[in-house]
Amino acid sequence: WELTLGDLLRRASVNWPDQEALVIGRARMSYRSLNAAAQALARRLLELGIARGNHVALMGNNTAEWVIGYFGVLLAGAVLIPVNPRFSPREIRYVLRKSRCDLLLAQTGMSQILHQDMGQFEDDVPPVLHFGTIEYSHGRDAFAGLPPGSPEAKLPAVAADETAVIMFTSGSTAFPKGCMLTHLGMARNAFLHDARLHLSAEDRWFGPTPFFHASGCIWGILSVTAVGATLVSCEKFDAEESLQILEREQCTYQHGIDTICVRQLEIAKTRRFDLSRLKKGTSTGPLSLLSRIRDELGIEYIVSKWGVTEGYGNLTLCDIDDPLERRLGSHGRIFETFDYRIADPELVNVALSAGSVGEIQVRGAAMQGYYDDPAATRAIMLPDGWLRTGDAAMYPDLVLLSTER
Numbered sequence: 001w002e003l004t005l006g007d008l009l010r011r012a013s014v015n016w017p018d019q020e021a022l023v024i025g026r027a028r029m030s031y032r033s034l035n036a037a038a039q040a041l042a043r044r045l046l047e048l049g050i051a052r053g054n055h056v057a058l059m060g061n062n063t064a065e066w067v068i069g070y071f072g073v074l075l076a077g078a079v080l081i082p083v084n085p086r087f088s089p090r091e092i093r094y095v096l097r098k099s100r101c102d103l104l105l106a107q108t109g110m111s112q113i114l115h116q117d118m119g120q121f122e123d124d125v126p127p128v129l130h131f132g133t134i135e136y137s138h139g140r141d142a143f144a145g146l147p148p149g150s151p152e153a154k155l156p157a158v159a160a161d162e163t164a165v166i167m168f169t170s171g172s173t174a175f176p177k178g179c180m181l182t183h184l185g186m187a188r189n190a191f192l193h194d195a196r197l198h199l200s201a202e203d204r205w206f207g208p209t210p211f212f213h214a215s216g217c218i219w220g221i222l223s224v225t226a227v228g229a230t231l232v233s234c235e236k237f238d239a240e241e242s243l244q245i246l247e248r249e250q251c252t253y254q255h256g257i258d259t260i261c262v263r264q265l266e267i268a269k270t271r272r273f274d275l276s277r278l279k280k281g282t283s284t285g286p287l288s289l290l291s292r293i294r295d296e297l298g299i300e301y302i303v304s305k306w307g308v309t310e311g312y313g314n315l316t317l318c319d320i321d322d323p324l325e326r327r328l329g330s331h332g333r334i335f336e337t338f339d340y341r342i343a344d345p346e347l348v349n350v351a352l353s354a355g356s357v358g359e360i361q362v363r364g365a366a367m368q369g370y371y372d373d374p375a376a377t378r379a380i381m382l383p384d385g386w387l388r389t390g391d392a393a394m395y396p397d398l399v400l401l402s403t404e405r
Contacts, residue, residue, distance in 0.1 A: 004158045004183040006075040008190075008225045009035050016201050016228030023232045023249055027064035027138075031228065034068065041072030043149035048103070048131060052077030052156045055099050055166070059083035059092070060107030061235045062211050065142045067221060069105050070211070074183075077156035078102075080165045082212035087176075089116040094175050095168050096127035099371060103131035105143075111135055160184040166371050167214060169309055178371035179309050185365065189312040190222035192335045196317045197280055197303075199253065201228035204277075206251040208237045208260060214313035219282075220255060229253075239263035240271070247273045254278060254299065258285025261293050268296060275299075280320060290328050306331040308389045310380060311365045315389075331393075339363040341386070342393065349382065360393050361386045 003011070012021070013035035021031040029037070050056060056078045058069045073080045081099045083092060085107075092113055096104060104111065111133045114126060134145040164183040168176035199205070207220035211233075224231040232249045234241065243264055246254065256264075261283050281299040283289060294302045301320035304327075307313045316332030326333075334340045342358040344350040352358045366387035369377040380388050 002160045002184065003187045004074070004160055004162075005164055005186060005222065006038075006071065006155075006158065008187055008222060009038060009071050009075075012225050012228050019201055019228050020230040021225070022064050022067060023230060024062060024064050024067075025138075025235055029064055031225075034071070037068045038071035038075055039155065040149065040151075041068055041143055041146070042075035042155055043151065043153045044143060044146040045072065045076040045078065045103075045149075046153050046155075047147040047149040050076050050078050050103060050131065052158070054078045054102045055081055057081040057083050057096055057099070057101045057104045057106075059085050059104065059110055059113075059212070060136070061085070062208070062216065062233045063107070063138065063235055065107075065136050065138060066211050067231075068142070069136065070217060070221065073105075074158075074164060075155050077158050079163050081178075082165065082167060082217060084168070084210070084212050085110055085113070089113050089118075090121065090124050091176065093124060093127055095178070096129065097125075098175070099166050099168075099178055101127060101129055104129055104133040106133055106135050108135045108137045158183065160187070163368060165217070167217075167309055177373055177376055180368035180371050181312060182368060185312045185367070186218050186222060187226070188337070189218055189314055189365075190226045192337070193219055193223045193314055193317065194227050196319045197253070197282070197301075198320055199223065199227050199229055199280075203227070203229040203253050203280075204232055204249055204251045205229050205253045205255060206232045206242070206246055206249070206278075207255040208234055208242055209255060209257060214307075214309050215255065215257070218313045239267045243267055243271070243273045243275070246275055246278055250277045252277050252279060254281040256281060256283045256293075258283060258289055261285070261289060261297075265292055265296055282317070287328060287331070294328070301327075303327050304331045306391070306393075308391070310367045311362055311387055311389065312367070315362055315365060335365075338365045343386075343388075345392070348388070349384075349386075355394060357392055357394050360389045360391050362389065363387065 012031045017032040021034045022029045056073045060066045136142045160183045163180045165181045166178040209215040280301045303318040305317045307315040318327045318332050341351045345359040363385045
């Protein structure tokens with residue numbers, strides 16, 4: 001796990017050079033070509049003036065170019081800021097200002113969001129981007145706005161415990177907060193995820209969840225890269241098209257959420273698809289949904305999971321070899337490398353006995369903190385290392401049970 005995210009890609013390009021790394025739309029890339037494209041982009045960023053520790057935002061839909069941008073920024077030694085293009089213009093401008101972003105890489109047409117609805121609030125002002133905004137497109141020279149870069153330029157060394165990504169949480173109740181996530185923590189989560197799901201280079205992973213979210217850029221991109229599997233995705237989710245992709249690409253695994261799976265189940269009632277290779281999968285949502293996914297989509301080894309962005313996303317997951325009643329009756333087993341407790345939500349530091357319902361707290365998997373927000377960090381990260389998740393559960397026999405039951 002003492003790896004940077006750039007190391008993960010380089011490792012994959014050596015171990016599985018000709019394996020398909022990406023299948024998104026018309027784009028198909030091997031690990032060798034993905035690594036070459038990401039390194040070339042990193043050198044172009046260095047030529048622009050990006051230095052180790054600079055903050056570079058990436059805003060776009062699920063495309064091959066987004067993945068190239070993701071690894072390219074990290075290989076250049078910069079910190080990545082994934083930006084949700086579905087945020088309001090005000091929220092996007094806030095994220096770029098709050099993160100002290102130096103450069104925005106935006107999919108063609110998206111940078112205009114920065115100038116929409118300006119002036120409604122006194123604090124809503126354009127972010128100051130030292131290197132400005134560069135739009136990227138599909139195709140061979142997607143990042144044409146960047147200088148060519150030197151093939152001889154040496155990429156900077158980065159430590160595994162350095163910040164890799166500042167991932168902003170949902171802004172549903174207030175402005176979003178930026179979770180500082182390290183290379184080591186993100187790589188570790190990918191490996192733990194892969195081990196529970198028995199993923200390997202033979203798997204073809206369908207991941208339609210957004211890359212700007214932890215479910216896309218940790219459980220998706222990194223989990224696949226860690227074992228040399230193939231990432232299959234789509235720029236925008238459509239239920240019928242997703243089933244066609246699963247059939248055409250002979251996917252063996254689906255990484256879903258409840259809304260995705262419910263819409264697929266509706267389509268599957270009236271149309272038949274050959275999903276015979278699709279045997280493994282995950283989903284959020286009510287546990288009753290897992291049974292429907294298993295029975296109606298044929299995903300035999302379906303498991304639920306639970307986590308929070310502040311804890312690198314995924315914190316519990318069943319092994320696909322766990323008994324069926326455990327897989328369909330819980331939101332997962334804890335990962336052995338972390339400590340968990342169920343605490344009194346009012347007294348905070350008082351652990352409750354087995355069978356009691358309280359707040360889930362975890363130690364050993366916490367973010368570095370919220371970027372430039374020490375007060376919010378202190379409210380969620382206790383002095384003795386426990387991370388408050390804000391979610392409730394029971395804790396008997398090392399299984400986190402849904403309070404829905």
